[in-house]
Amino acid sequence: MWCSRAAVRQVALGLRGTQCAMATLPRVYVSRKVPPQGLDILRKSGQVQIELWDSDDPVPRQELLKKVKGCDGLLCVLTEKIDAELLDAAGPNLKVVSTMSVGFDHLSLDELKKRGIHVGYTPEVLTDAVAELTVALLLATSRRLIEATHEAKTGGWGTWRTLWLCGYELANSTVGILGLGRIGVAIAERLKPFKVKKFIYTDVAPRPELAEAIQAEYVSMDELARQSDFLAVCCALTPNTQGICNKNLFAKMKNTSIFINTSRGGVVNQEDLYAALSSGQIAGAGLDVTTPEPLPTNHPLFTLKNCVILPHIASASYTTRNAMSALAANNLLAGLRGDPMPKELQL
Numbered sequence: 001m002w003c004s005r006a007a008v009r010q011v012a013l014g015l016r017g018t019q020c021a022m023a024t025l026p027r028v029y030v031s032r033k034v035p036p037q038g039l040d041i042l043r044k045s046g047q048v049q050i051e052l053w054d055s056d057d058p059v060p061r062q063e064l065l066k067k068v069k070g071c072d073g074l075l076c077v078l079t080e081k082i083d084a085e086l087l088d089a090a091g092p093n094l095k096v097v098s099t100m101s102v103g104f105d106h107l108s109l110d111e112l113k114k115r116g117i118h119v120g121y122t123p124e125v126l127t128d129a130v131a132e133l134t135v136a137l138l139l140a141t142s143r144r145l146i147e148a149t150h151e152a153k154t155g156g157w158g159t160w161r162t163l164w165l166c167g168y169e170l171a172n173s174t175v176g177i178l179g180l181g182r183i184g185v186a187i188a189e190r191l192k193p194f195k196v197k198k199f200i201y202t203d204v205a206p207r208p209e210l211a212e213a214i215q216a217e218y219v220s221m222d223e224l225a226r227q228s229d230f231l232a233v234c235c236a237l238t239p240n241t242q243g244i245c246n247k248n249l250f251a252k253m254k255n256t257s258i259f260i261n262t263s264r265g266g267v268v269n270q271e272d273l274y275a276a277l278s279s280g281q282i283a284g285a286g287l288d289v290t291t292p293e294p295l296p297t298n299h300p301l302f303t304l305k306n307c308v309i310l311p312h313i314a315s316a317s318y319t320t321r322n323a324m325s326a327l328a329a330n331n332l333l334a335g336l337r338g339d340p341m342p343k344e345l346q347l
């Protein structure tokens with residue numbers, strides 16, 4: 001039964017002629033058309049039978065639940081919820097889940113741990129791309145670039161005016177990082193040449209080994225809010241960070257401050273953010289992530305000139321997305337062989 005269905009997929013994957021030899025290999029479901037490097041690694045390994053959801057759009061949940069049944073491995077992206085329902089549908093063969101993301105809030109870690117399933121993820125390879133985009137978003141927001149191009153295109157550009165489209169500059173500023181990890185450090189390294197005066201950060205505990213590289217001072221959450229001219233959110237979304245950027249935080253920020261989020265939308269209470277932006281409590285916000293994604297086009301945040309919203313593109317460079325797919329593929333293959341994964345999440 002599998003052989004005949006697989007033959008169709010294998011022809012599509014360029015594996016003609018090897019169908020039946022592969023019937024005993026571990027079965028892997030790839031839940032999205034991943035960039036070519038990762039797919040090539042899987043194809044050329046000769047180690048797995050691959051079934052691919054060959055689309056840029058997410059696999060419908062019911063289809064995913066059907067397709068994972070009996071699989072040994074699953075390569076997924078951040079839009080797939082890997083929870084008890086899915087793991088039950090997959091059944092006891094499932095040994096490895098490899099996500100093509102550094103974030104893992106879409107994975108039920110307790111359920112994975114309970115079942116002894118190994119989990120691979122993709123840290124480090126996306127650090128540069130995310131840091132670069134964060135700087136771009138910060139500048140676009142603080143120097144009002146989106147508003148400015150709109151004005152130029154639509155006739156709002158009259159004469160040169162002294163305070164028209166003025167924003168806030170990085171020189172002599174204090175930049176605060178909420179959640180200091182590799183990405184926070186990479187952002188600070190990129191911002192330093194803009195003559196930032198001081199970097200501060202907060203986290204569950206001081207991280208001197210990381211902070212030293214950027215000479216960042218550890219402060220409380222309240223101090224972070226009070227002192228930051230630019231506040232960049234870089235923490236993972238966990239039950240502890242859910243909604244921590246809320247009215248309490250925004251109320252302590254300066255009315256000249258810029259809030260930037262390239263981590264996960266869930267760390268922000270969007271109603272509170274809307275209130276802070278529309279009342280002038282803070283000066284602006286740049287968001288690469290929202291709740292939900294996509295954010296409906298009629299969402300109130302889209303009505304605000306001082307809110308720049310991007311469609312979750314922080315890691316979207318060709319180099320990085322290929323590297324993420326390659327790492328996800330290598331994690332999957334190593335896990336299925338019983339070898340240490342290049343990047344395994346410790347559950």
Ligand SMILES: O=C(O)C(=O)CO
Nearest residue numbers: 100101102103126315
């Ligand atoms: O990897 C992630 O977690 C992302 O958000 C996309 O790069």
